[in-house]
Amino acid sequence: MNIVIINNLARFPGTARWDFDLVRYDDFIDHRAHRVSYIVNRRGRSAITASADSYRLYELDHLDDASAYRPILNGIVQSSGPIDRLIVFSESLQDLASQLRAEFDIPGKKPDENRLGRDKLVMKQKVAAAGLRAPRYTSVNSTRIEHALAFAADTGYPLILKPIDGQSSHGVRKITDAAQLRAAVADLPSDGEWDLEEFVTGTLMHIDGLVDQAGKVTLVVPSRYINTCLEFAAGAPLGAIMLEPGTALYAYVSRFATQCIKAIGLKACPFHLELFHTNNDDLVFLEVGARVGGADVPSMIHQATGINLFGEWVNMSLDQPAMLHAPIRSIGAWLMFPRPNGLPLRVQSVTRFDRSLESLYRQLVPEAGQLIEHEDGYCSMQSGRFLFNADSSQQVTRDVEYVLHAFRIETTLP
Template sequence: MNILILNNFWRYPGTERWDFELVCYEELICHDTHQVTYIVNRRGRTAITAHPDSCKIYEVEDFNDSTRLAEITAQVVAEQGPMDRVIAFSENLLLPAARLREAFAIPGPDMAETLLARDKMQMKQYMHAAGVKAPRFLAVLPGSITPQVASFVREVGLPVILKPADGASSIGVSRVTSLAQLETLLGALPEGDWQLEEFIAGDIYHIDGLVDAQGELLFSTSCRYINTCLDFSFDSPLGGVMVMPGCALEDKLVAFARRCLSALGFNRCAFHLEVFLDKDEEPVFLEVGARVAGADVPYMIEHNTGVNLFKHWVDLILHDRTELTPEHRGVGAWLMFGLPEQLPQQVNGVTEFVGKIPSVYRQHLPQVGSELIKEGGYCALQSGRFLFSSPCATQLAKDVEQVLQEFHIDLQTLEG
């Protein structure tokens, strides 16, 4: 096959950082059997560890430059023949990949399919049409409170959530508790597609897995979030604890996931689904992506089940099938503590837990004496990142709580 890979993931070979270590492309795709071409940005170049003679690499400054991407693809097609597949793992690259598929008649998700996995309003429309419980919502424009907006707020009540239609990681999301706050926020919104969403009280869970060529669920794990992505943007820790496989709660979440994925027609892909459990302990759809989860979710899954979601996603893309043999190695969790708002700062001390708490098998901490700077993204240098695994769900919960209570980082503001 003639395969094009778009990559903006970064790696740190030879260091303790595990960022995107599961994305070793030459292990996922045989570069001797296939013709492989990479388009990367400067950051993404660090993840390409294949032998230079086994592939072609083109670097771009901006993946949103669709003209440049098309020029490179046209050049590769002229030299090597028609492109058979385009692979992009990052959520930010799914639309550029879809544009190339449409422009060069390459099999795989087109723009309409890809937008369905990005547009949160369209997702909820599909859920409502399929009878799947999802929050009520209203499309809004920058400006002021219109009669329609006021009517929606009266109908669903406060608080409401204001969010972009195609955002990620809770960027641009606000919890609105008054009409005065809403008026201010609407007046300051940048141009784009925005929505008001009904607030659902309850715990949030993420369900991660794979669907096959027929849209059937191949594999999944379920986790209860520790706080939310929105909380994380306001300095709360963020994490997730696996639901015990085979328990009644997991069965309920998996059954709900099947309904959501069927309603959207997902196939041949990984997925990251987020759902509420409302006051009646019933699942409510929040959003879903046709991709592997971010943060440390895939590493927790691989350690505790033996399943590398990236590998099996590639198998589905290339061959429409994959061989899965999940193992139950333990119950896992992931946890991260974000960076302070004021940077740079010097690290004078930080709490370590590997070797002190048996279930903490991996930690990523800034070095004492180093300077903390903003990197951006969940898979980045944070104040602390921890991965857990335990045979006992009860002990795991206690260990996670201990880290939440005892973690501390001692920082010193740098002058100038």
């Protein structure tokens, strides 16, 4: 096969950092049996660990401009024939990848199929049409202020306003009254769509897994969030603890998530679905991404099941044998503390938990004296990142709660 990989994910081999260490392209793809080309930015070069004579490399300053790819892909086609697969892991590049597949007639997700895991209006419409609970919602832009106000009058405040294809809570706003809504909608572009939806109160959960080429959900791993992505952006820690298999809640959440994936129509991909469990014991779909979950979700799942979601995504894409199901053999959790405000800052002291907690098996904290600078994405150097795994859900929960209360970081100006 003639395979092109677009990569902006970073690896740091030989260091304490584990950012995207499950992304192992040369393990997933035989670089001698296939013709492999990488298109990367400077950050993405670090994830290429194959022998230098087994691939072609193209580097761009920015990976978000489709026009920059066209001469590269045309050159690959001229030298090696039609492109058989275009592999892209990053959420931020899924739209671009689907556009390039359509332009160059590359098998895989084209724009219409890609929208199922990107467009929050489309996915909620499909979930609701299947008789499953989703937030009430409407499409808005700066020309629909009165429509937004009428929706709010009917639905009630607060409301959530967000991009239809955003990620990591970027651009998400909580709207508490009519004046705030009027101003927020007036500031939107006049074209395109934004998602205005009902605010749902409940426990937020993420459900991760795999769906095969026929649309059958083969792996489901439900977890309960600790805080939300929006709260993390405001300075709170963020994490999640897996639900215990065999419990009623595990079965309830897994069944609902599976029904949502089937209703939306995702195929041949991993998924990262979020939903609310309300105080009335209802489940409410929030959104889904047709990709591997962010932060340390893939590491947690790999430890608990043995499945590398990135690798099985590639296997499905290349029609290679894939391990799409495995029993959950332990309970995992992940936890991270955001970087402090006012960066860059130098670390004076930071809490470590070396060999003090039974379920804590990996931690990444900056060293005293280290300079903390801004980095994009959850999988980066934060104030602290922690991974937990044990046979006992109670043990994992106790250890996570201990770290939540005991972790401290002190910084000073550089």
